[in-house]
Amino acid sequence: MLDRLRSMISGVEVDFIDIRYEIKTETGIGFAGREIKSVGSNRTDGYVIRVGKKGGFSSATVTKEEDVPRAIQLAVEGAETIISTGGKRSALADVPVVRKTVELVLEGDPRKISIDDKIELTRKYNDLMLEQPQIETTNLGYAEVGREKHYVNSEGTAVSEEILTTNISGEVIAKRGSLVQNIRVSIGGADGYNKLLNREDVFLKRAQIAGQLLDADPVKGGTYNVILSPMLAGVFTHEAFGHFSEADIIEDNPSLREKMSLGEKLGSDEITIVADSTMNNQIGYYVYDDEGVAVKPVTLMDRGVLTGRLHSRRTASAFGEPVSGHTVAEDMRFEPIVRMGTIYIKPGERSLDDLIAELGDGLYLIDGKGGQTSGENFTFGAQYGFKVKDGRLGPMIRDINIMGNLFSTLQNIEAIGNDMELSERGGCGKGQLNIKSALGAPHILVRNMVVGGA
Amino acid sequence: MKKLLDIAAKVSDQAEVFSIRSDDSSLEMRNGKPTDVSASIQSGYALRILRNGRIGTAYTKNLLDREELVSNAMDSLKGKVEAGFSFPEPSDLPASWLPDESVSGMGFHDLHSRSRKALDYLKRKVEGQIDVYSGREVQDTAIMNTSGLDVSRKSAFMYVYTSLPFPNTETGVHKFYQSRKPGDFPESELDKLVDLYTAGLPEVDIPTGRMKVVFTPDTMYTILWRLSVATTGKSFYNKVSPLQGKRGERILSEKFTLYGDPTDTEEIDQRFFDDEGVPTKKHTIFEEGVFKNLILNLDYADKLSEEPTGTGYRGGMWGGETVSLAPGPSLNCSRVAPGNVSFEDMIKGIDRGVLVFGVLGAHSGNILNGDFSVGLNPGFYVENGVIKGRVKDGMVAGNVYDVLKNIVSIENRLHDSTSGGKYPSILLDDVSVAAK
Numbered sequence: 001m002l003d004r005l006r007s008m009i010s011g012v013e014v015d016f017i018d019i020r021y022e023i024k025t026e027t028g029i030g031f032a033g034r035e036i037k038s039v040g041s042n043r044t045d046g047y048v049i050r051v052g053k054k055g056g057f058s059s060a061t062v063t064k065e066e067d068v069p070r071a072i073q074l075a076v077e078g079a080e081t082i083i084s085t086g087g088k089r090s091a092l093a094d095v096p097v098v099r100k101t102v103e104l105v106l107e108g109d110p111r112k113i114s115i116d117d118k119i120e121l122t123r124k125y126n127d128l129m130l131e132q133p134q135i136e137t138t139n140l141g142y143a144e145v146g147r148e149k150h151y152v153n154s155e156g157t158a159v160s161e162e163i164l165t166t167n168i169s170g171e172v173i174a175k176r177g178s179l180v181q182n183i184r185v186s187i188g189g190a191d192g193y194n195k196l197l198n199r200e201d202v203f204l205k206r207a208q209i210a211g212q213l214l215d216a217d218p219v220k221g222g223t224y225n226v227i228l229s230p231m232l233a234g235v236f237t238h239e240a241f242g243h244f245s246e247a248d249i250i251e252d253n254p255s256l257r258e259k260m261s262l263g264e265k266l267g268s269d270e271i272t273i274v275a276d277s278t279m280n281n282q283i284g285y286y287v288y289d290d291e292g293v294a295v296k297p298v299t300l301m302d303r304g305v306l307t308g309r310l311h312s313r314r315t316a317s318a319f320g321e322p323v324s325g326h327t328v329a330e331d332m333r334f335e336p337i338v339r340m341g342t343i344y345i346k347p348g349e350r351s352l353d354d355l356i357a358e359l360g361d362g363l364y365l366i367d368g369k370g371g372q373t374s375g376e377n378f379t380f381g382a383q384y385g386f387k388v389k390d391g392r393l394g395p396m397i398r399d400i401n402i403m404g405n406l407f408s409t410l411q412n413i414e415a416i417g418n419d420m421e422l423s424e425r426g427g428c429g430k431g432q433l434n435i436k437s438a439l440g441a442p443h444i445l446v447r448n449m450v451v452g453g454a
Numbered sequence: 455m456k457k458l459l460d461i462a463a464k465v466s467d468q469a470e471v472f473s474i475r476s477d478d479s480s481l482e483m484r485n486g487k488p489t490d491v492s493a494s495i496q497s498g499y500a501l502r503i504l505r506n507g508r509i510g511t512a513y514t515k516n517l518l519d520r521e522e523l524v525s526n527a528m529d530s531l532k533g534k535v536e537a538g539f540s541f542p543e544p545s546d547l548p549a550s551w552l553p554d555e556s557v558s559g560m561g562f563h564d565l566h567s568r569s570r571k572a573l574d575y576l577k578r579k580v581e582g583q584i585d586v587y588s589g590r591e592v593q594d595t596a597i598m599n600t601s602g603l604d605v606s607r608k609s610a611f612m613y614v615y616t617s618l619p620f621p622n623t624e625t626g627v628h629k630f631y632q633s634r635k636p637g638d639f640p641e642s643e644l645d646k647l648v649d650l651y652t653a654g655l656p657e658v659d660i661p662t663g664r665m666k667v668v669f670t671p672d673t674m675y676t677i678l679w680r681l682s683v684a685t686t687g688k689s690f691y692n693k694v695s696p697l698q699g700k701r702g703e704r705i706l707s708e709k710f711t712l713y714g715d716p717t718d719t720e721e722i723d724q725r726f727f728d729d730e731g732v733p734t735k736k737h738t739i740f741e742e743g744v745f746k747n748l749i750l751n752l753d754y755a756d757k758l759s760e761e762p763t764g765t766g767y768r769g770g771m772w773g774g775e776t777v778s779l780a781p782g783p784s785l786n787c788s789r790v791a792p793g794n795v796s797f798e799d800m801i802k803g804i805d806r807g808v809l810v811f812g813v814l815g816a817h818s819g820n821i822l823n824g825d826f827s828v829g830l831n832p833g834f835y836v837e838n839g840v841i842k843g844r845v846k847d848g849m850v851a852g853n854v855y856d857v858l859k860n861i862v863s864i865e866n867r868l869h870d871s872t873s874g875g876k877y878p879s880i881l882l883d884d885v886s887v888a889a890k
Contacts, residue, residue, distance in 0.1 A: 039533025375624025
């Protein structure tokens, strides 16, 4: 395959060209309540071409091999357009030439498990949730996505790597009268099918929480001191801070770029944030990114000081900073962009009980329900929470969304817990979906967060 | 397609092939200069087969092996997914308009010159960052089935999107222009964008409390998302809609009418059949506040013993590969019926309130229950009919079934929204606003 790719780009008169060919396989099973709604295994493929010419940089994606010459022509035209119209000049940071094939290491290869067994496993967890009191229905699915990637560039790099993710995820819905409450559930990873086995406790707990939410009070809007659970603190880390650590997000916004200068003290002394996709056994694991660069751990913030950034070869050159191997595409339909992989807050020393006592009055908010950022502003939902009064947990609350400003929130992080959890399923949407985005944190205590209530 | 359908027909009671081919180009200008230029030529095929009351599905983007695709669909049948519906027979469809070939021929330089025109105009009026995005999208879609249906459509349009971020932030105001023919961003709309930007430059603190709130066209999806989910056949079949048993009842203010109409001659993506080949038509969900109809695909129409509504589409909340997604109930080309006040008069009538121009977190919260709690991104504060500036750290929250009972007025004009429909601004009373 690599030789074929090499021949497709040979002889093109440009300064740089690369091509990525991918075969994508997907197996999906979907339940809506007790009814099975979809089952299927599919295989498809496609090509991504990137071209650098006289400082212009452009890309084109195509499905069919016969369209590859047209894609190369379009990418060349795109690069030329950028330069002829006075656009941004780009260069690629130097990286070692790599010739490597990375084998997949799995604990339990899902491709060797029959579709019937996958259906039965998903059905077992689904039925378990449906049997719980107050549960009206579920949406639960098994998803298995494989990417067999082959990458070649004009500098001589040739890398093949296969990645495979599996998860069982969805939501459980409780209903009483016209009041409907839902809770998300997810298990999975990138290291094999075994991670999906014997996880009944997760599904049981989520169904119970959904039922309990029918008796919870909607939170009242206002400003609160809060404790965020590991998954919710992880959402903050990913959504608010992490995206700002992706160089392409801030590259063309001079004022934000200045704010995010390395060496700036942006957070409280308590907080250290790391991006590390080299840790195996987690969803964000990979070896080479989609421009053939080995991924490296990066300490993004060290005790409140900005110390690192995530880069592509192009942004690394533009910023004069080290490459980090974080240029990743959703699949063969997309050119790669700067992505986080695994990001987390390093654990501190306090127990959850210590944090609740320290909070005094406020809210304990648990698990993420989607997040979104725009520049330094972020909003994310919590699945549920509890009021905290005089350092003690009070009644359950629902309908919780939090809004904040990245920079003020980083300064308002007052204490870090000693626990740590990483998500088992990714799904970051930054123009394209990244199913390998892992996030996590210990519990954290944050002062003065705006909570929008009903 | 025909060969694939013939192979599939031999092993099934009924079969359907859906195909799509797209040819898109885009050009981004951030902070005044071209920063990204890209192109994409994609194709895809989806196969559905029905046998003994069960459905099998398969897709590929690259149809190299028809037998393999049919074999995957046959394997999918083993999942025993029940399907009681039939693929539709041919019906008389109006002749589709033919796309303007000049859109297909738009190259990167043409996109750049139209972006540049908008940029230069804005540069004369605004100091600060200006971002302009432009592109053209050309698409061919076809559906064939064993009931004799053989339909296809072509679409082509171009767009220019202008954005003015406020200083030291990525939050800003924007305007969107799209056309079936190559065209330039109307200067009158750019003037309105500049006025909005200028009005939003001061940052203001506001108190937490209940006040008037205007959802502008680009934020209307926050409300419609919740109404759409509650009115799909899926939610009704699974008995989780808060509107269960309330069909025919007045649920919302009588000022509120919601419908979808892909056949609208003004529609940029006008179409006469959905992604299952069912003819499209004007389909009303709420009429003067009364809950009238469900949003159905073939599957849920059959399960609920209703007539198909021409609203089965291969799409997802987060995009996704069209051919990999099963057709689901979706209200495309949606419209909120216009009211009788101008946007300017609407603002003049606000004693204290917030204009919502962008939201963060519309996808969070309990959507099925109708709850929303969104960050203002940005939101403008209005006092005694005058915009005071943009709100610093604010959220708007509520439940759509409550807030849509308190509609004060609806704008008398529809605008293209970036989420795909055409909507007016809508003024609501007594909505919860949280601020620092």
